[in-house]
Amino acid sequence: MLGADVSPAQYASLLQRAAQGDARWLQFDADALRSHYNRRPFLLQHRLQEHPLFDIAPLFDLAQRLPAQQVKFRRGDVAPDADFDATFKPPQDALTLPHLLAHFEPLHGYICINNPEKDAQYRPQIEALLAEIAAHIHPLDPHITWYSTYVFISAQGAVTPYHMDREMNFLLQIRGEKTADLWSQDDPVILRPWQKDRLLAYEGARPPYKPEFEARARHFALRPGLGVHHPFIAPHRVWTHSDLSISLAFTFRTRQSDRLTAAHQFNARLRRLGLQNPKPVGESAWVDAAKAQALHALQRLRHPLHAAQH
Numbered sequence: 001m002l003g004a005d006v007s008p009a010q011y012a013s014l015l016q017r018a019a020q021g022d023a024r025w026l027q028f029d030a031d032a033l034r035s036h037y038n039r040r041p042f043l044l045q046h047r048l049q050e051h052p053l054f055d056i057a058p059l060f061d062l063a064q065r066l067p068a069q070q071v072k073f074r075r076g077d078v079a080p081d082a083d084f085d086a087t088f089k090p091p092q093d094a095l096t097l098p099h100l101l102a103h104f105e106p107l108h109g110y111i112c113i114n115n116p117e118k119d120a121q122y123r124p125q126i127e128a129l130l131a132e133i134a135a136h137i138h139p140l141d142p143h144i145t146w147y148s149t150y151v152f153i154s155a156q157g158a159v160t161p162y163h164m165d166r167e168m169n170f171l172l173q174i175r176g177e178k179t180a181d182l183w184s185q186d187d188p189v190i191l192r193p194w195q196k197d198r199l200l201a202y203e204g205a206r207p208p209y210k211p212e213f214e215a216r217a218r219h220f221a222l223r224p225g226l227g228v229h230h231p232f233i234a235p236h237r238v239w240t241h242s243d244l245s246i247s248l249a250f251t252f253r254t255r256q257s258d259r260l261t262a263a264h265q266f267n268a269r270l271r272r273l274g275l276q277n278p279k280p281v282g283e284s285a286w287v288d289a290a291k292a293q294a295l296h297a298l299q300r301l302r303h304p305l306h307a308a309q310h
């Protein structure tokens with residue numbers, strides 16, 4: 001499983017650690033954080049480019065010592081409207097990781113290292129970032145319940161096609177330049193309510209890109225030391241430019257996003273039962289909370305032993 005749950009006790013110790021910590025790696029604009037967090041993308045600053053673990057050589061070493069299932073790789077020169085999940089599927093003309101690392105730039109290499117925090121060398125730094133993020137968002141969105149990080153290394157001209165994830169993200173650019181295009185998760189032209197419900201219920205493929213979305217994109221030019229916040233399920237597409245790019249995606253869920261996820265999953269069930277227009281998630285916090293509770297009650301009925309153990 002990708003990522004790790006964060007228990008209430010772990011969360012409390014993260015907040016404590018942040019209060020005591022002296023090394024600050026992230027810098028938020030307090031007004032932007034307050035007004036934009038989980039509503040609209042916004043830029044933040046960081047200084048991970050100063051950290052030796054995020055140089056290319058230690059990251060290539062990390063890619064080679066982690067279990068193979070934690071390292072996804074491919075050629076980076078894919079079409080910007082390609083199916084996101086299909087880009088990692090074999091066959092990849094028998095491309096191997098050692099071969100790709102040895103010829104990274106000519107092959108337009110693209111590597112995604114899943115969960116560097118599972119590596120003993122990287123864990124302390126990633127946990128320090130988690131503590132800082134928890135402390136900053138706590139007044140707005142308390143209790144991180146899960147997190148997962150990814151390091152993206154890409155040669156020039158690599159594309160991560162249009163897609164959306166089921167969590168929030170701070171994408172931190174460490175080396176080279178990258179353009180992150182983001183679309184509003186609240187724009188019904190981009191994401192219809194039924195598409196969000198099915199996305200969160202893992203039903204079918206992710207909602208696809210359409211050319212008419214292009215004019216609605218917001219473009220964020222990232223360089224080392226800059227990051228961009230992705231609100232919950234905000235669609236995005238990422239481009240690298242003429243140089244090697246390294247970035248860290250810090251993705252996480254909170255009690256609030258867990259409630260929204262459960263409400264979407266409840267709506268997906270209603271749709272499967274034939275109710276075509278359940279109240280869209282996000283219109284009423286009270287209704288969303290009730291749907292989340294109803295879903296959990298249904299899950300306890302179906303799996304009483306599992307529920308009793310938790």
Ligand SMILES: [Fe+2]
Pocket residue numbers: 163164165236
């Ligand atoms: Fe993504």
